[in-house]
Amino acid sequence: MNKEKRYEIFRRLREDNPHPTTELNFNSPFELLIAVILSAQATDVGVNKATDKLFPVANTPEAIYALGVDGLSEYIKTIGLFNSKARNVIETCRLLIELHGSQVPDNREALEALPGVGRKTANVVLNTAFGHPVMAVDTHIFRVSNRTNIAPGKTVLEVEKKLMRHVPKEFLIDAHHWLILHGRYVCRARTPQCGSCRIEDLCEYKHKTSD
Incomplete structure (x- = not known):
């Protein structure tokens, strides 16, 4: 061509x-990161149904980390692979708190070091949250x-x-x-x-x- x-x-x-923008619902880079992690092998519609209940209750690394794996699982159990995703999200929240001042990093290497974040997820966050081409x-x-x-x-x-x-x-x-x-x-x-x-x-x- x-x-x-x-x-x-x-x-x-x-x-x-x-x-154009993503069809995932989010209001901050952190919410976007969590939604994209949850969206692996799941539909945006399904993820939005879960996060529409989760984010009003917990939408910061500290708040989601405080839920623990079991508490988070209750909100995302309608999403495929929710057990492993819950573990990844909780560990990601811990690392964001400890290593990044609770902020989502805007570089690929730091993003890909987070559990559940591969190249595609990192690219979505870099593009949609931070405007990287x-x-x-x-x-x-x-x-x-x-x-x-x-x-x-x-x-x-x-x-x-x-x-x-x-x-x-x-x-x-x-x-x-x-x-x-x-x-x-x-x-x-x-x-x-x-x-x-x-x-x-x-x-x-x-x-x-x-x-």
Whole structure:
């Protein structure tokens, strides 16, 4: 795919949604970090249902740490893998209190040192909370990047590096939100909605549907 096509793809996505953001509910970098940790192999809707009850009660490292694993588990037990996530969140809260003055660090190395935080989670926090031009590649972005040919790759890291290289700079801050939303609602895994897709004429997918 050439750079002119890529530019037009992101221009249209921006035109349709000038200020995209995550669908996770949060009001601080800490709330975002906890929500993203909880969202692994879970839906944003499911995470929001849990955090909408949790955050009014506890939305600081000290408050969540005080709940303990058992107390936190009661709030998040509707989310998949809640036992291991509860342990990770409690340990993350302890480390934030002890090492970071209860603040979420805004650098990748410190974030990835927290339990339950991998590269994708760190990238979400760096981008959405702190405005870093990074790309958090999830299953939706991986699929869209390969299917459209925007940034094909065999691994998540390969796709991430290609997107960082090929997405025009003016779109980089918001690009991962546009791609996630496009993959979630239009370029869906089993039944892509090609007939109603804003970028169908630019997409290089060979098996387009006529929905």
